[in-house]
Amino acid sequence: MNVMPFKTIIEFNAVGYQSGEHEILKELNLFMSEPRIGIVGSNGSGKSTFLRLINGLLVPTTGEVWVDGLETRRCAKQVRDRISFVFQNPDNQIVLPTVEEDLAFGLSRSDLSAEIIAKRVDDVLERLDLAHKRHEPCHVLSGGQKQLLAIAGALVRRPATIIFDEPTTLLDLRNARRIADVIYSLEQNVITVTHDLTLLEGFDRVMVMNDGEVVADDTPKAALSYYRRLMS
Amino acid sequence: MNTRDTVLVALFAAFTVALAFFPPITIPLVGVPITAQSLGVMLAGAVLGANRGALSMGLVLALVAVGLPVLAGGRGGLGVFMGPTAGYLVGWPLAAYATGLLFERFSGKANYLVFSSLFCIVGGIFVMHPVGVLWLSISGGIPLDKAVLGTLVFVPGDVLKAVAAAYIAIQVRKALGATMGYGANRI
């Protein structure tokens, strides 16, 4: 699978985010380019907002987010072509009735020909072991298969980076393992929020968020032990 | 329409379809059992506003037309539009539009049950019934006055439904508040 030729570089310049009176993120300055980045933190610590700021689903109240030299406020579309997003609940991101057409949806606004779209859908179905489900209605898939389909929907766009928002939270142990394997096998950069700490053990960098701030930013081992102390 | 509007319109259509498969529900205090689906029409207007509300009811009708069993009792298909009571169905988008328009124009008053009930009654009765009666009279070939008389029996029940829808609308609008743009003059 040909991916974008270089990996993504993400910069947060003094990024703050407010929702009404509520300050969700406080002046973040970050530089991210590692292949595998994990984010942990308690509920309400601002993790989901953080992820959505990266690909322009939310724009910062103050400061700027830059992805490969593109500012997310002005270039949301180009940024989203580089960065795909996999949400926590696959049911909310599978938008068309059957597996095949849902995958094709992510390419429907591209300039690709119908043949290339079909080829890409084939490739990704093959790769994630969903080929036999191609014509099935999405709602008959199991929870694990739905999450695979959601990942397939991200992969089919051939991004340079994929963001995951708690990809294994709604899954049983076996399916969670399966998704973790898929995440490790990706040639794309990965940024994931998770409560599944074992998932992060092989990562390159882990950030701990608390109350809208990054309170630790280190190797998985150091960051996770800090996080365990913080939570105890 | 932006992405969010399109999704709201589609999900509200799906919601109205799901109401068709609701078990019988009752209005507390009064204890009258009602079919849930007709609530969807007034709620679409009250929650989404005129345009989006009417569009979402239009989507339900389109699903009926292409042969999906999305109406109460699992009915659907083109035959539904040929029946003598089809006017009540065709009235859905219009009723949602009227109710929605009132909720938009008088947004400040919409939190009072009296007004919000009135808005639902205008859509659910004053718009819906004339369309239904007119259709009944034409397709059934019966004089208008007789047709009106025949549908009067449904008015008391529909008033109750409208009040129930109004109460639901108030609670929903309170909970959603600014996220849906309520409180301003226009949605």
Added chain:
Amino acid sequence: MTASFYIHKESWLHRLAAGRKLFCLAVLGTGISFVSDLWLLAGALSLCVCLFPAAQLRLVVAYNQVRPLFWIMAALFVAKLFTGPLSDAFVVILRLCILVLAAGLITVTTKTSALLTVLERVLTPLSVFGFSAPRMAFALSLVIRFIPVVGQISQEVREAQQARGLGTNIFALIIPFVLRIVKMAEQVSQAIDARGGLPDAKPSPAVMRRSQAVRRSVSAPMGAETDQPH
């Protein structure tokens, strides 16, 4: 709830283009209002009934089309008796039966995808009013996709309220249901934006492929079997 009323057979009526069938229905609907000859109407009715076996369908399928209308037609018949001669009452009932049968025949012999395509074509002229047919077709697919999901939510809300003893209370059921729908809409629209946004406002080849696939999805159960009252 079965997913669609379409019954698959290999007949000439099944093969006839959906647009033509709908055109015939429109002509029939207009024409029949000018006919009040009982014998002519009875002939047309028999023809409609005969078209069901001609489409390799059993007669009970024809009966199923008019059965839901039985009581309303009886009421109409009685009302007509009071306002005019007996023959008028028959004319009205015959006209209704003919139209309902003809429309039902189209519904059972035409795939949902074919009807969706016609619908999209019919809606295209509305683009003059800033109304986008491809987006409307997309919205329709969205509804079809989300009916089972919304059905699942309705189930969850009901179970939660039953646990509190409010299983039939309209307010306890509908208010949280609506709130969850609106919240879900937020997430779904974020997902659509993250995946490249709404389809273009003008038709694209992807739309054509989509309507083919819709047929497959609607020929499977739509999840409403989980929707039975407890």
